[in-house]
Amino acid sequence: MNNFTFYAPTMFEFGDGAEKKAGELVRRFGGSKVLLVYGGGSVLRNGSYAAVTASLSEAGIPFAELSGIHANPRSGKVYEGIDLCRKEGIDFLLALGGGSVIDTAKAIGVGALYDGDFWDFFTGAAAVEQTLPVGVVLTISAAGSEGSDSCVITNENGNLKWGMKKSDLIRPKFAVLNPRFTCSLPSYQTASGITDMMAHICERYFTNTTDVEVTDRIAEGLLRTIIEAAPKVMENPDDYAARANIMWSGMLAHNSSCGVGREEDWASHQIEHELSALYDCAHGAGLAVIMPAWMEYVMPHDVVRFAQFAVRVWGCEMDFADPENTAREGIKRFCSFLHSIGMPITFEEIGAHAEDIDRMVAHRAEKPSGFPFGNFVKIYEADMAEILRLAAGL
Amino acid sequence: MNNFTFYAPTMFEFGDGAEKKAGELVRRFGGSKVLLVYGGGSVLRNGSYAAVTASLSEAGIPFAELSGIHANPRSGKVYEGIDLCRKEGIDFLLALGGGSVIDTAKAIGVGALYDGDFWDFFTGAAAVEQTLPVGVVLTISAAGSEGSDSCVITNENGNLKWGMKKSDLIRPKFAVLNPRFTCSLPSYQTASGITDMMAHICERYFTNTTDVEVTDRIAEGLLRTIIEAAPKVMENPDDYAARANIMWSGMLAHNSSCGVGREEDWASHQIEHELSALYDCAHGAGLAVIMPAWMEYVMPHDVVRFAQFAVRVWGCEMDFADPENTAREGIKRFCSFLHSIGMPITFEEIGAHAEDIDRMVAHRAEKPSGFPFGNFVKIYEADMAEILRLAAGL
Numbered sequence: 001m002n003n004f005t006f007y008a009p010t011m012f013e014f015g016d017g018a019e020k021k022a023g024e025l026v027r028r029f030g031g032s033k034v035l036l037v038y039g040g041g042s043v044l045r046n047g048s049y050a051a052v053t054a055s056l057s058e059a060g061i062p063f064a065e066l067s068g069i070h071a072n073p074r075s076g077k078v079y080e081g082i083d084l085c086r087k088e089g090i091d092f093l094l095a096l097g098g099g100s101v102i103d104t105a106k107a108i109g110v111g112a113l114y115d116g117d118f119w120d121f122f123t124g125a126a127a128v129e130q131t132l133p134v135g136v137v138l139t140i141s142a143a144g145s146e147g148s149d150s151c152v153i154t155n156e157n158g159n160l161k162w163g164m165k166k167s168d169l170i171r172p173k174f175a176v177l178n179p180r181f182t183c184s185l186p187s188y189q190t191a192s193g194i195t196d197m198m199a200h201i202c203e204r205y206f207t208n209t210t211d212v213e214v215t216d217r218i219a220e221g222l223l224r225t226i227i228e229a230a231p232k233v234m235e236n237p238d239d240y241a242a243r244a245n246i247m248w249s250g251m252l253a254h255n256s257s258c259g260v261g262r263e264e265d266w267a268s269h270q271i272e273h274e275l276s277a278l279y280d281c282a283h284g285a286g287l288a289v290i291m292p293a294w295m296e297y298v299m300p301h302d303v304v305r306f307a308q309f310a311v312r313v314w315g316c317e318m319d320f321a322d323p324e325n326t327a328r329e330g331i332k333r334f335c336s337f338l339h340s341i342g343m344p345i346t347f348e349e350i351g352a353h354a355e356d357i358d359r360m361v362a363h364r365a366e367k368p369s370g371f372p373f374g375n376f377v378k379i380y381e382a383d384m385a386e387i388l389r390l391a392a393g394l
Numbered sequence: 395m396n397n398f399t400f401y402a403p404t405m406f407e408f409g410d411g412a413e414k415k416a417g418e419l420v421r422r423f424g425g426s427k428v429l430l431v432y433g434g435g436s437v438l439r440n441g442s443y444a445a446v447t448a449s450l451s452e453a454g455i456p457f458a459e460l461s462g463i464h465a466n467p468r469s470g471k472v473y474e475g476i477d478l479c480r481k482e483g484i485d486f487l488l489a490l491g492g493g494s495v496i497d498t499a500k501a502i503g504v505g506a507l508y509d510g511d512f513w514d515f516f517t518g519a520a521a522v523e524q525t526l527p528v529g530v531v532l533t534i535s536a537a538g539s540e541g542s543d544s545c546v547i548t549n550e551n552g553n554l555k556w557g558m559k560k561s562d563l564i565r566p567k568f569a570v571l572n573p574r575f576t577c578s579l580p581s582y583q584t585a586s587g588i589t590d591m592m593a594h595i596c597e598r599y600f601t602n603t604t605d606v607e608v609t610d611r612i613a614e615g616l617l618r619t620i621i622e623a624a625p626k627v628m629e630n631p632d633d634y635a636a637r638a639n640i641m642w643s644g645m646l647a648h649n650s651s652c653g654v655g656r657e658e659d660w661a662s663h664q665i666e667h668e669l670s671a672l673y674d675c676a677h678g679a680g681l682a683v684i685m686p687a688w689m690e691y692v693m694p695h696d697v698v699r700f701a702q703f704a705v706r707v708w709g710c711e712m713d714f715a716d717p718e719n720t721a722r723e724g725i726k727r728f729c730s731f732l733h734s735i736g737m738p739i740t741f742e743e744i745g746a747h748a749e750d751i752d753r754m755v756a757h758r759a760e761k762p763s764g765f766p767f768g769n770f771v772k773i774y775e776a777d778m779a780e781i782l783r784l785a786a787g788l
Binding site: 001002003004005006007008009010011012013014015016017018210211212213214217218220221222224225228229241242244245248249252257260261 | 395396397398399400401402403404405406407408409410411412604605606607608611612614615616618619622623635636638639642643646651654655
């Protein structure tokens with residue numbers, strides 16, 4: 001186990017009706033004028049917008065609004081938010097929605113207190129030293145951004161989907177999680193979220209660090225919880241108990257609980273970012289196409305770990321004579337699971353084209369971090385191209 | 395799943411050498427004059443006292459000292475510490491040691507800022523509103539107090555081993571965990587700690603709340619980690635990797651990670667408190683005697699849950715024709731495990747006497763919380779007496 005720092009001081013209010021505490025929580029964490037950041041119709045339809053604005057009013061907290069945030073959130077909205085914060089004297093950001101809205105709020109938070117271009121925090125030209133505080137009312141189980149130290153934005157200037165350097169400073173002060181709001185999500189979005197949180201766990205699970213039994217067991221336990229709850233919500237979207245188990249698992253999947261003490265990987269996310277930057281597909285759907293291909297490609301690097309994944313997570317019987325057989329069976333069951341919840345598993349299904357592979361590899365090379373990336377196996381240009389070819393069924 | 399609040403904002407620095415950051419961490423969390431609270435010889439022998447005082451000096455932080463804290467910490471030391479804080483103008487408490495030292499520091503912290511008797515926070519006469527900040531350098535894997543919202547002190551006036559009302563305010567600001575320091579612990583103390591953390595998990599695991607798969611899985615994962623690592627450290631006390639897995643599991647066992655969204659039990663702890671208040675036995679050793687007896691007594695209340703415990707935690711084969719058989723097998727394996735790590739499993743082994751049973755029940759009745767206690771099954775006088783009789787082999 002590696003040495004580590006774990007600092008995840010977000011306050012979570014979880015359960016049906018928890019959004020009514022939003023105003024009181026903003027007050028508790030020092031907010032006196034809020035920028036409410038959200039997407040569009042869904043928060044109006046599911047009642048969360050009404051409940052949150054009522055709670056702010058009840059607490060006597062004035063607020064401005066920034067709406068229209070979409071999946072794969074864009075830099076334009078960040079600039080707009082920063083301007084609004086300065087013009088309106090905002091001292092607290094309240095994100096209402098899912099990962100895109102939260103990440104937009106996080107980027108606005110650091111940008112509003114910085115003299116230069118907020119994108120400097122993504123290129124590495126600047127490091128986060130301060131931020132406006134961010135609170136969250138989560139309406140989608142997926143991103144884990146509600147408790148995480150990370151933030152991903154797509155810069156429209158060049159279609160660059162990049163992550164901010166991780167910092168405990170950008171973890172939200174509080175997050176309100178009401179599983180009820182997730183019941184009205186379209187099933188494709190529910191499934192994308194499930195895939196994303198499973199990917200967040202797998203990116204940490206596949207590691208070369210030894211002696212990390214405790215985090216292995218937590219990761220495996222979260223995956224099993226999700227695998228068991230997923231078919232229930234696909235069949236009955238209003239299954240509150242299953243929604244609740246998925247929602248809390250999604251938070252734990254990404255708040256570092258599964259990653260402490262070990263080297264994390266993140267190659268699949270890096271590859272997916274090129275996919276969704278180019279095709280604007282749902283992040284989870286992109287991961288459903290990339291992760292199994294990545295697994296197939298890197299499995300020979302550590303057959304035993306993939307066999308452990310197969311046995312402990314997917315309930316495979318260990319083939320002691322041929323552990324690779326077990327390892328392959330685990331990946332196969334992962335694919336079947338993704339398929340069963342309606343995720344695409346081929347390139348075509350997300351609108352991707354094999355002829356764009358070189359373009360995606362070249363686009364990745366433009367990032368400051370460039371090549372290689374990933375830690376379980378270092379991914380160079382040729383590896384990324386091969387993984388994309390596997391994903392494309394070539 | 396029940397609604398819940400989860401707020402565990404302690405910063406953890408984990409790993410070999412992490413204690414060198416103690417001074418810098420005190421500074422970060424606003425301390426300028428420290429009361430260093432510790433026990434006796436072990437922190438001098440294992441080098442942690444030297445490292446921590448050097449770190450404080452390096453950070454330019456003056457400190458006073460309160461030493462001589464023992465297992466089952468007493469109110470006398472709390473009063474002494476409160477006086478010291480006031481006299482010396484202390485603004486930060488640094489606990490160096492295990493649960494007893496941390497709980498003493500927590501009690502001093504709330505008492506120092508309170509005009510009345512600190513014991514008011516234990517009787518329920520007062521509720522915590524503020525505290526001096528507490529930091530921890532942990533040298534024993536066990537108590538989980540380094541990340542928890544709880545604190546237990548024995549009042550010498552009446553031998554009352556009582557807990558403070560739980561409050562997020564008393565969670566330590568930071569905790570430094572270096573598994574290396576735990577390598578020099580006597581094996582009996584190591585085993586007591588392991589038992590205590592397993593009890594912390596079981597007190598949450600056995601619940602009547604349904605649909606708590608995610609916390610079930612986390613609890614089971616932590617128990618399996620501990621069960622796998624324990625024989626390694628009993629055989630080779632210097633096994634750093636196993637010590638590290640146990641140490642982090644011990645923190646997670648008690649920082650609410652396993653308890654959110656569910657009703658917790660705590661009957662075994664309540665009964666054990668009477669045992670260790672009377673005989674001053676190690677808390678973990680008392681639990682090793684009480685928990686299996688409690689399990690045997692309450693198992694008929696929910697055979698399926700005990701069967702789940704047996705299958706998922708202890709690797710028992712499910713007896714589908716007779717689930718109670720599986721449930722019993724799980725409790726049996728738990729007993730065998732405790733025995734294998736050198737824990738007492740009989741009354742006599744911890745110096746307890748069957749003729750004191752009525753006295754312990756009567757002593758419990760004096761608590762403001764009195765009877766019944768526990769949630770999985772409500773424990774009344776007759777139940778407590780019966781559990782103690784089972785523990786005494788009667």
